[in-house]
Amino acid sequence: MRVKFLSLFTALLIVLVACSSGGSQDEVTEIDFWFPVAVGGDVAKIVDGLVADFEKENPDIKVNPRYGGSYAETMTQVMASVQGGNPPELAVLFSIDLFTLLENDVIEEMTPQFDEEYFNDFYDAFMANSKIGDQVWSLPFQRSTIVLYYNKDAFEEAGLDPEAPPETWDELVEYSKKLTVNGGKDQWGLEIPSTGYQYWMFQALALQTESNIMSEDGKETYFDAPHAKEAMQFYLDLSKKHKVMPEGTIEWATVPSDFLSGRTAMMYHTTGNLTNVKQNAEFDFGVAYLPANNQYGSPTGGGNIYLFKDLPEENKEAAIKFMKFLTDPERVAQWSIDTGYVATRESAYETDKLKEYVEEFPQAIIAREQLEYADSELATYQNGEVQKIFNDAIQSILTGKSSVDEGMEKAQQEAEKVLEPFQD
Amino acid sequence: MAIKQNAPRRKLSFSFKQNMFAYLLLFPSFIFLSLFTFYPTLKSIHLSFYSGPMTRLQYSGLEQYKEVFTDDIFRKVMLNNIIFVIGTVPTSLFLAMYLAIWLNKKMAGSALLRTSFFYPTVIPLIAVANIWLFIYTPQYGLLEKFLNAFGADGSNWLGSQSTVMIAMIIMIIWKDTGFFMIFYLAGLQNLPKDVYEAAMIEGAKPFQIFRHITFPLLMPTTLFVMIVAITNAFKNVDHLYIMTKGGPDNASNLLLYHIYEVAFTNWDLGKAAVLTVVLIIVLLGVTAFNYLFLDKKIHY
Numbered sequence: 001m002r003v004k005f006l007s008l009f010t011a012l013l014i015v016l017v018a019c020s021s022g023g024s025q026d027e028v029t030e031i032d033f034w035f036p037v038a039v040g041g042d043v044a045k046i047v048d049g050l051v052a053d054f055e056k057e058n059p060d061i062k063v064n065p066r067y068g069g070s071y072a073e074t075m076t077q078v079m080a081s082v083q084g085g086n087p088p089e090l091a092v093l094f095s096i097d098l099f100t101l102l103e104n105d106v107i108e109e110m111t112p113q114f115d116e117e118y119f120n121d122f123y124d125a126f127m128a129n130s131k132i133g134d135q136v137w138s139l140p141f142q143r144s145t146i147v148l149y150y151n152k153d154a155f156e157e158a159g160l161d162p163e164a165p166p167e168t169w170d171e172l173v174e175y176s177k178k179l180t181v182n183g184g185k186d187q188w189g190l191e192i193p194s195t196g197y198q199y200w201m202f203q204a205l206a207l208q209t210e211s212n213i214m215s216e217d218g219k220e221t222y223f224d225a226p227h228a229k230e231a232m233q234f235y236l237d238l239s240k241k242h243k244v245m246p247e248g249t250i251e252w253a254t255v256p257s258d259f260l261s262g263r264t265a266m267m268y269h270t271t272g273n274l275t276n277v278k279q280n281a282e283f284d285f286g287v288a289y290l291p292a293n294n295q296y297g298s299p300t301g302g303g304n305i306y307l308f309k310d311l312p313e314e315n316k317e318a319a320i321k322f323m324k325f326l327t328d329p330e331r332v333a334q335w336s337i338d339t340g341y342v343a344t345r346e347s348a349y350e351t352d353k354l355k356e357y358v359e360e361f362p363q364a365i366i367a368r369e370q371l372e373y374a375d376s377e378l379a380t381y382q383n384g385e386v387q388k389i390f391n392d393a394i395q396s397i398l399t400g401k402s403s404v405d406e407g408m409e410k411a412q413q414e415a416e417k418v419l420e421p422f423q424d
Numbered sequence: 425m426a427i428k429q430n431a432p433r434r435k436l437s438f439s440f441k442q443n444m445f446a447y448l449l450l451f452p453s454f455i456f457l458s459l460f461t462f463y464p465t466l467k468s469i470h471l472s473f474y475s476g477p478m479t480r481l482q483y484s485g486l487e488q489y490k491e492v493f494t495d496d497i498f499r500k501v502m503l504n505n506i507i508f509v510i511g512t513v514p515t516s517l518f519l520a521m522y523l524a525i526w527l528n529k530k531m532a533g534s535a536l537l538r539t540s541f542f543y544p545t546v547i548p549l550i551a552v553a554n555i556w557l558f559i560y561t562p563q564y565g566l567l568e569k570f571l572n573a574f575g576a577d578g579s580n581w582l583g584s585q586s587t588v589m590i591a592m593i594i595m596i597i598w599k600d601t602g603f604f605m606i607f608y609l610a611g612l613q614n615l616p617k618d619v620y621e622a623a624m625i626e627g628a629k630p631f632q633i634f635r636h637i638t639f640p641l642l643m644p645t646t647l648f649v650m651i652v653a654i655t656n657a658f659k660n661v662d663h664l665y666i667m668t669k670g671g672p673d674n675a676s677n678l679l680l681y682h683i684y685e686v687a688f689t690n691w692d693l694g695k696a697a698v699l700t701v702v703l704i705i706v707l708l709g710v711t712a713f714n715y716l717f718l719d720k721k722i723h724y
Contacts, residue, residue, distance in 0.1 A: 248583030
C-alpha cells in the first residue's frame with residue numbers, strides 16, 4: 001500500500017514538473033499587454049479587436065492582452081509579476097504612477113526608441129506626465145479629462161436654454177437649483193463623485209479658482225492654500241448649503257448611471273465615459289467645459305503605456321512595434337471614437353475619421369479644446385499615500401466630520417511628513 | 425514490572441510505523457501549508473523590521489511598530505474591527521442558533537426554509553456586496569423605496585460616516601447567519617434524545633429545556649462557530665472593495681483592507697508587514713483563547 005502511494009506521489013510530481021517546463025513555440029514572439037478598464041463600455045472588447053488586427057499584420061508576434069481590472073488592480077498585478085521575476089512587456093498604468101515605477105526601477109526609458117518628431121505630435125498637456133526633463137518614460141494612451149455632461153431635456157423642462165450650459169460657478173449653482181426637483185428625490189441638479197477619484201474632481205475646482213495643488217517636481221503639496229480651501233468650500237456648499245447635490249459621499253461608478261437614468265441633470269465625469277453616455281442616453285445631452293470660478297480649468301487623467309525593463313531583445317522590439325501600432329494616428333482616432341477618451345495626438349484630429357465624427361457629434365471636441373486650460377493630475381512622490389491622505393480629508397469634510405480648515409490643514413501636514421524625505 | 429517496562433517501547437515502535445504513514449499522507453498538505461502559510465508568515469515577520477521603498481529596504485528594528493501603533497488610521501481601523509466583531513458575532517450566533525432550533529422541528533416547508541436561509545452563504549461576497557450596494561443606494565435603492573412606502577426618508581447609508589458601519593454589519597449578518605445555522609443544525613441532531621425525554625417527563629418548560637439542556641450541550645458547536653465567526657470578521661473584506669473602499673474617510677475600513685491599501689497603493693511593504701503581524705497575532709490570540717481557555721469550561 002505504501003509503495004503504491006509513493007509511486008503515485010512520484011508520478012504526480014513528475015507530471016507537475018513536466019507541466020511547468022512546457023514546450024517552447026517556434027519563431028513566434030509572445031508579449032504580455034496589461035490594461036485596466038476604468039470607464040463604462042466595451043473597452044476590453046475593443047482591445048481584443050486591436051490585438052487581432054495587429055496579429056494579422058504581424059503573424060510572428062503574439063500579443064496576450066491581459067485585462068487587469070481597475071487601474072489600481074492592474075498596477076498590483078503588474079508589480080507582483082515584476083517581483084516574481086516575470087515582468088510583462090507592456091502595461092497601461094496611471095500616467096501618475098511614473099514616480100512609483102521609477103522608484104522601483106522597473107520601466108525602460110522610451111526616448112531612444114522613437115524620434116523626437118514622434119513625441120512632439122502628442123499634446124503637451126498629456127506629455128507633461130510622461131517626461132522628466134528630456135527623458136520620456138511613457139506614451140499617452142487612454143487619456144482623459146473632466147467635462148460637464150448635461151441633460152438637454154431636463155434643461156428645457158426647467159426653462160433653461162439647452163444650448164447654454166453654465167459657464168461660471170454662480171451660474172452652475174443657479175441652474176442646479178432650477179434643475180433640482182422635489183429636494184433631489186426626483187432629480188438632483190448636479191453630481192460630482194467623491195469616491196475613488198475625489199482628489200481629481202477637487203483639482204478641477206482648484207484649477208478653476210487659481211492653480212494646481214502640487215509642485216511640478218512632485219515634492220510639495222498646497223492643500224491648505226487659500227485657493228484650495230475656497231475650492232473645497234464650494235465642493236461642500238453644493239450639497240450642504242445649496243442643496244443641489246446629494247449629501248455624504250457620491251459613488252464614482254454610479255454617477256454615470258444616475259445621469260443616464262435621469263437622477264441627476266448634470267454631472268462632472270471623465271471624458272472616458274463619453275461613448276458610454278452617447279450609446280446609452282435616451283435623451284439629448286450636451287458636453288461642456290467645466291464652469292469657471294476665476295478661469296477655466298480641468299486636470300488631465302488616465303493611463304499611459306509603459307515598457308518594462310530586462311526584456312529579451314526580440315520581445316522588446318515586438319513590444320515597440322505594438323506600441324507604434326496602438327499610437328498610430330488612425331488608430332488613436334478610432335480609439336477615441338470607440339471609447340470616448342481624448343485622442344492623444346494632434347494628427348489624429350486631422351484624420352478623416354475623426355473629422356467626420358466630430359462634425360456629427362460635436363460633443364467629442366470639447367475635451368480637446370478644454371486641454372488648453374488643462375494641467376497635470378496630482379502626481380507626487382509616494383503618490384499612493386499622498387492621494388490617500390487627501391482623499392480621506394475630502395471625504396471627512398464632505399461627510400461633516402471635520403471643517404474645511406481643519407481637514408485641509410491636517411492633510412497638508414500629513415502630506416508634508418510623507419514628502420519630507422524627498423526634500424533636499 | 426517487566427511488562428510495564430516493555431509496554432511503552434512496544435507502543436513506540438508501533439506508533440512509529442503508523443505515524444510514518446500518517447506523516448506521509450500529511451506531507452502534500454504540509455508542502456502547501458509551508459508555501460502559502462508558514463513561509464509568508466515568517467517572511468512577513470522578517471519584513472516588518474525593514475522600512476523604505478520597495479527596492480531599497482533598510483533595517484529599522486522596532487521603529488516601524490512604534491509608528492504604526494501611534495498612527496491615527498491604524499487606531500481607527502482597529503476600533504472599526506472591534507466594533508465589527510461585536511456587531512456581527514453575537515447577533516449572527518444568536519440568530520443562527522434560534523433559526524436552527526426552529527428549523528430542527530419536523531414541519532412542513534422546513535427544508536425549503538433551511539435552503540433559503542443557507543442560500544446567502546453560497547453567494548460569493550463580491551456578489552453579495554453588489555446586491556447590497558443596490559439595496560443601500562440613495563434615491564432609488566430598495567431600502568429607500570421601502571422607507572418611502574412608509575413616508576420615511578432614507579439617507580446616504582454608505583456615504584455617511586455614522587451609518588456605513590451598521591450597514592456593513594447588517595449585510596454580513598445576513599450573509600453569515602445561514603452558514604452558522606448549518607453547524608447548529610448538525611449539532612442539534614447529535615444531541616442525546618433520552619435527556620429530552622427525561623426532561624419531558626419531569627415537565628420542563630421549553631425555555632428551561634433550552635436553558636439547561638440544549639444551550640450547554642451545544643457549547644462545543646458554539647465554540648467552533650465563534651472562532652470561525654471572529655476570524656471571519658477579520659478576513660471578510662471583499663465587500664469593502666466593491667462598496668466603500670473603506671471610506672468615507674476610513675469609517676468602514678478594516679484591518680485586512682488597510683493592509684491591502686498600505687501594501688498595494690502606498691507600496692509600503694514594511695508597514696504592511698507590521699500590520700500583517702498584528703493581524704496574525706490577533707487571529708492566533710482569538711483561536712488560542714477559545715481553545716485553551718473557553719474549551720475547559722465546556723462539557724463534551
